[in-house]
Amino acid sequence: MKSSAWIVMMIAVVFALPGVVSAVTPINGGSVGGTVTPVNTFPGDQTDPHVRGDVVSYVDGSVAKRTVRYYRFSTSADTVIPSELADSDFLPDVSGERITFTRVMADRTAIFACLTLSQSRVWPPT
Numbered sequence: 672m673k674s675s676a677w678i679v680m681m682i683a684v685v686f687a688l689p690g691v692v693s694a695v696t697p698i699n700g701g702s703v704g705g706t707v708t709p710v711n712t713f714p715g716d717q718t719d720p721h722v723r724g725d726v727v728s729y730v731d732g733s734v735a736k737r738t739v740r741y742y743r744f745s746t747s748a749d750t751v752i753p754s755e756l757a758d759s760d761f762l763p764d765v766s767g768e769r770i771t772f773t774r775v776m777a778d779r780t781a782i783f784a785c786l787t788l789s790q791s792r793v794w795p796p797t
Contacts (some may be wrong), residue, residue, distance in 0.1 A: 743787070
């Protein structure tokens, strides 16, 4: 009896999924709406975006020289996190006002954190 209840439940879930998907996808297959906000339209690669609230962090540049930048939707301010010329940053993530990322330096690779409200506070100190 228990196995037949599971089968009925699984069949119900399978048949319910298309209804859920079609509820958020327009019949014509178009966009569900919203506003497109260009963050960085400069030449070159902008990759690995992470959005949390008012801030998106992302990587700007090629593999040889990558920098982490962040964009604040409320002010349209696009800001680079300062680094030394030879450093390369990647894998950013954002939580509240803190952005964490990996920095490759000449002598080591380390995880850093930066507060977006006061860029002078980058950890660990270089």
